[in-house]
Amino acid sequence: MIAKLFTIALGAILVENFIFSQFLGICPFMGVSKKSDTAVGMGFAVTFVMALASAATWAVNKYLLIPLNLEYMQTVAFILVIAALVQLVEMFLQKSVPALYQALGIYLPLITTNCAVLGVALLNIQKSYTFIESVVYGFTGGLGFLLAIVLFSVVRERVDNCDCPKAFKGFPIALISAGLLALAFMGFSGLKIG
Amino acid sequence: MSLKSQFQDGLLRKNPVLVQLLGMCSAMAITTSLFNGIGMGISVTIILTLSNIFISALRKVIPNKIRIAAYIVIIAGFVTMVDLLLQAFLPALSENLGVFIPLIVVNCIILGRAEAFASKHTVWQSTLDGIFQGIGYTVALIAMCLIRELLGNGTIAGGFSFINNGDGIRILPEGSPALIMILPVGGFLTLGCLIAFSQWLGKRLEQKEAVK
Numbered sequence: 001m002i003a004k005l006f007t008i009a010l011g012a013i014l015v016e017n018f019i020f021s022q023f024l025g026i027c028p029f030m031g032v033s034k035k036s037d038t039a040v041g042m043g044f045a046v047t048f049v050m051a052l053a054s055a056a057t058w059a060v061n062k063y064l065l066i067p068l069n070l071e072y073m074q075t076v077a078f079i080l081v082i083a084a085l086v087q088l089v090e091m092f093l094q095k096s097v098p099a100l101y102q103a104l105g106i107y108l109p110l111i112t113t114n115c116a117v118l119g120v121a122l123l124n125i126q127k128s129y130t131f132i133e134s135v136v137y138g139f140t141g142g143l144g145f146l147l148a149i150v151l152f153s154v155v156r157e158r159v160d161n162c163d164c165p166k167a168f169k170g171f172p173i174a175l176i177s178a179g180l181l182a183l184a185f186m187g188f189s190g191l192k193i194g
Numbered sequence: 195m196s197l198k199s200q201f202q203d204g205l206l207r208k209n210p211v212l213v214q215l216l217g218m219c220s221a222m223a224i225t226t227s228l229f230n231g232i233g234m235g236i237s238v239t240i241i242l243t244l245s246n247i248f249i250s251a252l253r254k255v256i257p258n259k260i261r262i263a264a265y266i267v268i269i270a271g272f273v274t275m276v277d278l279l280l281q282a283f284l285p286a287l288s289e290n291l292g293v294f295i296p297l298i299v300v301n302c303i304i305l306g307r308a309e310a311f312a313s314k315h316t317v318w319q320s321t322l323d324g325i326f327q328g329i330g331y332t333v334a335l336i337a338m339c340l341i342r343e344l345l346g347n348g349t350i351a352g353g354f355s356f357i358n359n360g361d362g363i364r365i366l367p368e369g370s371p372a373l374i375m376i377l378p379v380g381g382f383l384t385l386g387c388l389i390a391f392s393q394w395l396g397k398r399l400e401q402k403e404a405v406k
Contacts, residue, residue, distance in 0.1 A: 027216075172389045176386035180379075
């Protein structure tokens with residue numbers, strides 16, 4: 001049990017990193033990585049929502065969609081659950097933890113359309129994970145996103161000041177440095193446990 | 195707004211992937227063979243056009259405050275329809291694209307066009323916008339597929355079962371291609387170079403117009 005959870009965690013953070021090997025959540029990854037402090041904020045917000053969304057969508061699937069034979073409505077149901085969840089988290093944080101809300105606030109609405117969140121919900125079902133496995137996969141997948149976006153934001157701060165061909169200035173050179181980071185992450189693909 | 199300028203916007207000046215930088219996840223993830231690229235492009239074009247028509251028809255009915263939620267539900271409905279149709283009639287494509295078909299729901303192109311265009315224009319204009327933006331997306335995907343497949347696998351037009359049993363037409367001899375181009379790394383590198391090319395092209399066109 002513990003070994004399986006550890007395998008899932010290691011896989012989600014390093015071997016099958018959501019950004020670098022599964023291409024989920026590229027938009028916020030490219031959009032919010034210009035400064036490292038905003039990248040940290042976004043990373044934590046995504047981690048939090050991914051863990052919550054994994055739990056909520058797993059329960060919705062098991063106790064609502066399967067008994068009613070509505071599995072084909074998964075996509076619609078999940079995106080609604082995620083949108084509602086993000087809204088709830090936002091209201092809850094605003095009322096009870098204003099400091100955290102100030103830090104994460106602007107990123108929360110963006111997360112609804114982050115494909116990593118809907119992606120993790122769909123992958124949990126596809127891989128037929130149990131409840132605990134789903135939550136662990138969601139949480140560690142978020143940590144993988146956090147790791148990727150923080151590493152990349154530090155690289156990007158330096159790349160922005162570098163001298164590169166004019167056509168590559170800005171976005172293209174950022175994509176290529178992300179590619180090089182992905183290359184580094186490919187080194188983890190040899191990792192196997194058990 | 196003329197037909198011609200809308201067409202040019204979708205294909206070049208406001209190409210969704212290369213200029214607006216939307217929908218990059220799918221553009222990098224599934225462009226490993228021409229079959230996948232064209233399949234994904236057509237699916238997105240259909241969903242984008244239908245949701246544009248629907249949203250623009252309902253633009254005066256949907257209350258402003260909950261418009262984003264309403265758009266997402268409409269889009270998710272069309273995505274589910276396309277997903278089920280693909281599973282039934284093109285199971286090979288459905289298997290290749292996997293989780294990226296349901297993920298069209300959160301593809302920023304569709305929500306972006308709904309918010310920026312369909313909610314403010316007539317049904318006819320929104321239909322055209324959906325078709326042209328969809329074609330722009332498809333063209334960008336095809337360009338990525340051609341580059342990545344040729345350099346990474348040494349073939350062109352792979353995946354179509356009627357061409358060489360799905361292996362495609364071999365251009366480079368076996369063993370010589372750089373496998374890395376069809377791995378995730380290749381996606382980042384190819385898209386980076388393509389966007390750089392489109393920026394360079396855009397600048398040149400601007401200069402030419404300025405000279406005139």
